[in-house]
Amino acid sequence: EIVLTQSPATLxxxxxxxxxxxxxxxxxxxxxxxxxxxxxxxxxxxxxxxASNRATGIPARFSGSGSGTDFTLTISSLEPEDFAIYxxxxxxxxxxxxxxxxxxxxK
Amino acid sequence: xVQLLESxxxxxxxxxxxxxxxxxxxxxxxxxxxxxxxxxxxxxLKWVSSIxxxxxxxxxxxSVKGRFTISRDNSKNTFYxxxxxxxxxxxxxxxxxxxLGSYSHFDYWxxxxxxxVSS
Numbered sequence: 001e002i003v004l005t006q007s008p009a010t011l012x013x014x015x016x017x018x019x020x021x022x023x024x025x026x027x028x029x030x031x032x033x034x035x036x037x038x039x040x041x042x043x044x045x046x047x048x049x050x051a052s053n054r055a056t057g058i059p060a061r062f063s064g065s066g067s068g069t070d071f072t073l074t075i076s077s078l079e080p081e082d083f084a085i086y087x088x089x090x091x092x093x094x095x096x097x098x099x100x101x102x103x104x105x106x107k
Numbered sequence: 108x109v110q111l112l113e114s115x116x117x118x119x120x121x122x123x124x125x126x127x128x129x130x131x132x133x134x135x136x137x138x139x140x141x142x143x144x145x146x147x148x149x150x151x152l153k154w155v156s157s158i159x160x161x162x163x164x165x166x167x168x169x170s171v172k173g174r175f176t177i178s179r180d181n182s183k184n185t186f187y188x189x190x191x192x193x194x195x196x197x198x199x200x201x202x203x204x205x206x207l208g209s210y211s212h213f214d215y216w217x218x219x220x221x222x223x224v225s226s
Contacts, residue, residue, distance in 0.1 A: 032212075034209075034212040034213075036152075036213075038152075043202055043216035043217065043218060043219055044144075044152060044202075044213070044216060045216075046212060046213060046214045049208065049209040049212040049214070050209055050212070053209075055208070055214055056208070056214070087151060087152055089152070089154075089212070089213075091209075091210065091211035091212055094166055095154055095166075095168045095169070096142075096154040096157070096211055097154065098151055098152040098153065098154065099151075100151050101151045101152075
C-alpha cells in the first residue's frame, strides 16, 4: 500500500500569506497525485489532479507541483475561504490512498 | 449539472447490514467508474470501493473485503454498497464519488450519508 505522508499537520497563517503544503509518497506515484480541500460538514473538493492541473473552477492562487515521491500544494495568497483541511491522494496503485491531511488555520 | 445523491445511511447494531445507494445525474453514468469513500468522525478520508463503468471490475480496501459488495444498475443511473457484518470501525460518513476528468481523481462527490454502528 502506498503511504502518503502530509506535512505539516497544521499550518497557522494569516490571510494574504502564502501556504506551502507537502505530500510525500512511500514509493513513486509518477504524476498521479491529486489535492482536495475539505471544509467542516462538507464533501471534499478536487483542487489539483495529476500533480499540477487545476480542476474546473479552481482559482489560480492554487498550484501543484512535483513528481515521483515529493509533491507540493501552494496557495499563493490565502483568502478567508481557504482555511480548511487539505488532503493528497494517489491513483497509481490499489488501494487508492489519501494522506492524513494538513489543516490550514487562521493565525 | 452533475449530481450525486447518497441514501441509506442509518444506525445499525454490530453484525448488522445496510445498503447504501448513490443516484447519479448530469452525465453519462454508464461510461464512468464509481467510487465509495468514507470518513470516520474526526478522521481523514479513506477509499472503500470502486466499480468499473460496466460493472465487471470491482475493488475493495482490505478491511471490507468479504463484507461489502459494490454494484451498479446502469439502467437506473444508480450504484450501491451492500454492507454486511458491520463493525464499530465502519462508523463513518460515506461519500459516493466519480472521476469524470481524470481516472480515479474524484471531481464530483455526493453530500455524504452517515452510517453509525453501535450497540
